[in-house]
Amino acid sequence: MKTNPHHQTSPEDRIPLPQKIFYGTGQISNIILALAIVNLAPFVLTVELKVDAFLVGLALGLPRLWDAFTDPVVGYMSDNWRSRWGRRKPFLLLGSVSVGICLMLMWQLPQGWSEMAYFWFFLGMSLIFYLAYTVYATPFVAMGYELTPDYHERTRLMGTMNFIGSLAAIPMAWLFAITQWDIFEDGVQGARVLALGLGVMVIALAMVPITLLKDPTKHRFLKKDPDARTHDGKEKLQFFAGLKTTLKNRNFRMLCFATFSFFPGLILIQNFSSFLVIYYVYGGDNAAASVLLGWSGSLAAFLGVVFIPLVTFMGTHLGKRKAFIVCAGLALFGTLIKWWCYQPSMPYVNLIPGPFIGIGFSALWVLMGSMMADVCDEDELHTGERREGTYSAVFWWIVKLGLSASLATSGLLLNATGFNEDLGASQADGVYFAMRICDIVFPALFISAAIYFTWKFPLTEELSYQIKAELEAKRGKVAMLHEEGAQA
Numbered sequence: 242m243k244t245n246p247h248h249q250t251s252p253e254d255r256i257p258l259p260q261k262i263f264y265g266t267g268q269i270s271n272i273i274l275a276l277a278i279v280n281l282a283p284f285v286l287t288v289e290l291k292v293d294a295f296l297v298g299l300a301l302g303l304p305r306l307w308d309a310f311t312d313p314v315v316g317y318m319s320d321n322w323r324s325r326w327g328r329r330k331p332f333l334l335l336g337s338v339s340v341g342i343c344l345m346l347m348w349q350l351p352q353g354w355s356e357m358a359y360f361w362f363f364l365g366m367s368l369i370f371y372l373a374y375t376v377y378a379t380p381f382v383a384m385g386y387e388l389t390p391d392y393h394e395r396t397r398l399m400g401t402m403n404f405i406g407s408l409a410a411i412p413m414a415w416l417f418a419i420t421q422w423d424i425f426e427d428g429v430q431g432a433r434v435l436a437l438g439l440g441v442m443v444i445a446l447a448m449v450p451i452t453l454l455k456d457p458t459k460h461r462f463l464k465k466d467p468d469a470r471t472h473d474g475k476e477k478l479q480f481f482a483g484l485k486t487t488l489k490n491r492n493f494r495m496l497c498f499a500t501f502s503f504f505p506g507l508i509l510i511q512n513f514s515s516f517l518v519i520y521y522v523y524g525g526d527n528a529a530a531s532v533l534l535g536w537s538g539s540l541a542a543f544l545g546v547v548f549i550p551l552v553t554f555m556g557t558h559l560g561k562r563k564a565f566i567v568c569a570g571l572a573l574f575g576t577l578i579k580w581w582c583y584q585p586s587m588p589y590v591n592l593i594p595g596p597f598i599g600i601g602f603s604a605l606w607v608l609m610g611s612m613m614a615d616v617c618d619e620d621e622l623h624t625g626e627r628r629e630g631t632y633s634a635v636f637w638w639i640v641k642l643g644l645s646a647s648l649a650t651s652g653l654l655l656n657a658t659g660f661n662e663d664l665g666a667s668q669a670d671g672v673y674f675a676m677r678i679c680d681i682v683f684p685a686l687f688i689s690a691a692i693y694f695t696w697k698f699p700l701t702e703e704l705s706y707q708i709k710a711e712l713e714a715k716r717g718k719v720a721m722l723h724e725e726g727a728q729a
Contacts, residue, residue: 248706254391260455261398264388265405267333267381267450270443272406274340274374276413277439278367280538281348281432283515284417286359287662288527289428290350294662296360298652304367305641311375312641313484316634319380320483320627327456328630329380336377337447341440343370348436350429375634377447382637383629384450386614388457390712392705393557395611400553403606407546414538418531428527483628486620487635493616495698497636500609501643503569503601503691507576513655513680514579521673522588525666533588541595541602548600552607560702561608565695572601573688580681601688612698615705622708654679 282301286292315332322328347366350359385402389395420431487493518537519530548568555564575597582591613636617629658675660668 248392248702250391250394254389254394256389256394256398258401260388261401262405263450263454264385264398265402266446267454268402268406269409270337270447271378271381272409272413273439273443273446274344274378276410277344277416277436278370280413280416281420281435282363284531285348285350285420285428285432286363288519289432290354290356290359291662292356292359293652294655294660295652296356298650298655300360300364300367302646302650303364304371307368308371308375308638308641311372312379312634312638313631314634315375315379316383316630316632317483319383319630329384329456330451332376332380333384333447333451336373336375336380337444337451340370340373340377341444341447343373343440344443345437345440348432350433352427352429379634379637380630381450382610383633384454384456385610386617386629386633387627390618390709392611392615392702392709395614396553396556396561396607399607399610400549400556402610403603404546404549406606407549407603410545411539411543414541415535418535421528421531483626483631484635486624487628487631490616490620492619492698492700493613493632493636495694496609496612496616497639499565499691499694499698500605500636500640502687502694503572503605504640504643507598507684507687513651513676516655516660517583517673517676517680518588518591520666520668521676522583522585522591523666524585533591536589537592537595540592541599544596545599545603548603549607552600552603556608556611561612562695562698562701565604565608566692568600568604569688569692569695571597573685573692575601576681576684576688580677583677612700615700615708618705618708618712619700622712654683 278301282297283294286297286300287294319328319332322331324331343366347363347370350362354362385398386395388398416435417428419435420428422431425431425434515534518533519525519527523530523533552564552568555567559567575594578597579594582593584590613632614629617627617632620632621627655676658679659672660676
């Protein structure tokens, strides 16, 4: 039977390991920003300050609708930016400093406010936070798409980046537990102090790719043309025309739908899992529950780190699509067995599903990012334009739209089960049963949808290398980062 050849990455397309690490260090900032809010808000606002779960979900979800405007605009500006530092780094600098400061300020919550006062303060700060986050994250992701033109090297780059980012995710699972330390008066004061440290870390770590990462495309996007309407003799990319072209790309939509299904589908029931541990398993003991939740998140993150080399190997040998389907299938299995893992007499069996779900997340971040870079090549072949910023922005806006809907719906769904935060562990009959049903059924359906959309994605290894060859025949090879002969 005839089989397609397995392509080998040419030396000039390889990224040196130090450069991969520099890029991955910027991902630590990204991870802190992504997890700090969702890992703290339900506990600080709902458990500590008794803000209704629906209002918390609304305060978390509504700002992501704001991203519908800011993400494409920042992506478009980044694609069209011309400077001596290239297209992306000026945005990384502005965004990292701004979002780090916002992260520090938004958790300086005083005691004694009304429920609505907390809601409006947190909502307002979240709007500013996510704008600054977009200015950092959108160009950062776009830069990753540009670092190599090779199908397999992209997977290795995303593997290294997410390996480093997943290491950062391990301590992020302990944020709630840290706020419960005895050195703090209460969890609210703990969150205030913790946020200051996290904000400083975000800014400091983002400086690594800003100052040390080499941009192989910088020479193509220098500020040469004094005519503001053109760059390098070409018309600027058009905003609305570019958005239309992006959204019409069928392969791009398949990736969006797959990620939209997998990630927000699990976020939808995140509060269910946490509240079941706090109130059902531990009877309302916040301190004890925070330890189990910390171990659960850390185990999933740690095994996610362990699994990333495996996912990378699978992606470069089985193909990205097949590798993701296998890993998502394991995540589906982990979701289904959660029904048997809420045991008040044996709390730590709750750790069992984590590794299965963790490998699914590892595959999501490693392989979807790599496949997105392949889509950008396909787009350049058809349009002659490099629009990584726009693709990154629209992709993540669609994902964040799903996340926004999940966060907003999560509170409604939690209230629909009859859960009442004022009752603590003494919930009405049937509430815990309904919460456990939701905790399994919804993510299982969403993961199944993600598997289907990935199965429909057509850009194989063979086709991607054909596209690369046609692009290089048109415009030559992309200048790479390393000296001749360097190996990653």
